[in-house]
Amino acid sequence: xxxxxxxxxxxxxxxxxxxxxxxxxxxxxxxxxxxxxxxxxxxxxxxxxxxxxxxxxxxxxxxxxxxxxxxxxxxxxxxxxxxxxxxxxxxxxxxxxxxxxxxxxxxxxxxxxxxxxxxxxxxxx
Amino acid sequence: xxxxxxxxxxxxxxxxxxxxxxxxxxxxxxxxxxxxxxxxxxxxxxxxxxxxxxxxxxxxxxxxxxxxxxxxxxxxxxxxxxxxxxxxxxxxxxxxxxxxxxxxxxxxxxxxxxxxxxxxxxxxxxxxxxxxxxxxxxxxxxxxxxxxxxxxxxxxxxxxxxxxxxxxxxxxxxxxxxxxxxxxxxxxxxxxxxxxxxxxxxxxxxxxxxxxxxxxxxxxxxxxxxxxxxxxxxxxxxxxxxxxxxxxxxxxxxxxxxxxxxxxxxxxxxxxxxxxxxxxxxxxxxxxxxxxxxxxxxxxxxxxxxxxxxxxxxxxxxxxxxxxxxxxxxxxxxxxxxxxxxxxxxxxxxxxxxxxxxxxxxxxxxxxxxxxxxxxxx
Numbered sequence: 001x002x003x004x005x006x007x008x009x010x011x012x013x014x015x016x017x018x019x020x021x022x023x024x025x026x027x028x029x030x031x032x033x034x035x036x037x038x039x040x041x042x043x044x045x046x047x048x049x050x051x052x053x054x055x056x057x058x059x060x061x062x063x064x065x066x067x068x069x070x071x072x073x074x075x076x077x078x079x080x081x082x083x084x085x086x087x088x089x090x091x092x093x094x095x096x097x098x099x100x101x102x103x104x105x106x107x108x109x110x111x112x113x114x115x116x117x118x119x120x121x122x123x124x125x
Numbered sequence: 126x127x128x129x130x131x132x133x134x135x136x137x138x139x140x141x142x143x144x145x146x147x148x149x150x151x152x153x154x155x156x157x158x159x160x161x162x163x164x165x166x167x168x169x170x171x172x173x174x175x176x177x178x179x180x181x182x183x184x185x186x187x188x189x190x191x192x193x194x195x196x197x198x199x200x201x202x203x204x205x206x207x208x209x210x211x212x213x214x215x216x217x218x219x220x221x222x223x224x225x226x227x228x229x230x231x232x233x234x235x236x237x238x239x240x241x242x243x244x245x246x247x248x249x250x251x252x253x254x255x256x257x258x259x260x261x262x263x264x265x266x267x268x269x270x271x272x273x274x275x276x277x278x279x280x281x282x283x284x285x286x287x288x289x290x291x292x293x294x295x296x297x298x299x300x301x302x303x304x305x306x307x308x309x310x311x312x313x314x315x316x317x318x319x320x321x322x323x324x325x326x327x328x329x330x331x332x333x334x335x336x337x338x339x340x341x342x343x344x345x346x347x348x349x350x351x352x353x354x355x356x357x358x359x360x361x362x363x364x365x366x367x368x369x370x371x372x373x374x375x376x377x378x379x380x381x382x383x384x385x386x387x388x389x390x391x392x393x394x395x396x397x398x399x400x401x402x403x404x405x406x407x408x409x410x411x412x413x414x415x416x417x418x419x420x421x422x423x424x425x426x427x428x429x430x431x432x433x434x435x436x437x438x439x440x441x442x443x444x445x446x447x448x449x450x451x452x453x454x455x456x457x458x459x460x461x462x463x464x465x466x467x468x469x470x471x472x473x474x475x476x477x478x479x480x481x482x483x484x485x486x487x488x489x490x491x492x493x494x495x496x497x498x499x500x501x502x503x
Contacts, residue, residue, distance in 0.1 A: 023312035
């Protein structure tokens with residue numbers, strides 16, 4: 001059993017993916033599913049992402065920062081207000097992130113999928 | 126106080142200070158010392174964005190003086206319609222500060238500046254009932270000229286700072302695009318592997334896809350913000366696959382695509398062309414490919430692209446499982462551009478209809494797409 005838990009470290013977690021590139025979204029989602037997570041989304045824009053976090057219970061959000069020129073920070077702020085951990089998966093460096101979200105874990109694209117799963121696990125457990 | 130000695134000191138201070146705010150504050154203080162002026166302002170030719178400093182206050186105000194008597198009195202000078210280097214204007218009026226506070230003034234002295242300073246004039250003003258004598262006016266004229274020289278410096282510094290910020294923004298954008306492209310490339314590699322039938326198939330298709338992604342970035346960096354013509358995109362992809370010109374036709378209005386539209390559609394055209402060369406109309410001598418597009422009007426205009434193959438004899442059945450190209454058309458385009466797509470494998474070859482909300486894929490919709498759409502087809 002112990003090894004089964006290690007192989008599926010995200011078992012039982014509901015993770016929202018917000019990413020506007022289809023292939024990148026598919027890659028993130030399949031890595032998260034393989035690690036045992038239940039994936040919500042992927043959401044391709046701000047509106048879809050906001051609707052998802054308002055309608056469904058979630059444990060963690062994995063967010064791309066720039067969605068076709070719209071910044072994702074409103075979703076991050078709403079998640080923070082509800083104490084739901086967030087991880088940025090982005091091509092931007094830290095200077096783009098507003099001060100009140102500066103301590104959000106940030107993984108640079110192309111995202112290391114093992115590191116992503118580890119970061120979600122660390123944030124949620 | 127020896128006014129001449131004092132002026133020399135002020136010139137030194139202005140030279141050393143450099144920054145706009147400091148210089149204007151020094152000038153306000155000096156104008157008060159030299160001629161009892163209430164304050165100083167730097168006038169722009171249009172009258173907006175004028176910087177006002179009051180001698181006793183640290184605070185600077187950026188004011189719109191277009192409706193002030195001071196600006197109206199100065200404007201013949203600013204437009205070069207009045208001669209003389211100064212205007213003394215006496216009429217009770219007020220300047221409204223951004224805080225809402227109204228500053229009463231009675232007399233103003235306007236000293237025009239050379240265009241090289243980047244500013245139109247320096248104004249000094251007094252409260253009602255106060256003014257300066259002719260010696261005071263001369264000293265203030267000198268002070269204004271010194272402030273004009275300082276302005277050349279701060280205008281240059283500010284332009285440098287703006288350029289540096291712009292550079293920083295460009296490099297952040299470039300970094301973002303580069304990282305995103307690498308991430309995209311990696312997922313395309315992964316997806317290509319999952320959809321490949323064999324190792325050779327994987328290598329062959331991956332190389333071609335990387336080539337297409339490279340051409341896309343090339344087109345985008347050449348085009349910049351202007352976007353890429355749909356016709357150029359189709360032609361570039363067909364040319365790269367060595368499709369002979371006689372075996373295809375293109376028809377449609379001029380549509381300029383923005384970056385995301387180009388990225389998604391170029392790979393789609395590449396996949397359709399590859400498939401057609403292998404199984405479809407481009408694989409047979411008498412086959413033909415017709416690519417056409419049109420922009421529909423209405424509240425939410427749509428770009429409708431048709432890829433119609435004819436004359437093929439082998440592509441009569443759909444592949445057993447969904448390949449990379451099919452996923453691109455049936456999943457990627459709907460996800461990334463909100464497209465509605467229909468892919469059919471008919472006996473004559475592939476038929477593909479793609480309908481994309483114009484705003485999701487095209488730039489400058491009114492000027493280009495609509496006008497061109499009315500202009501008809503070529």
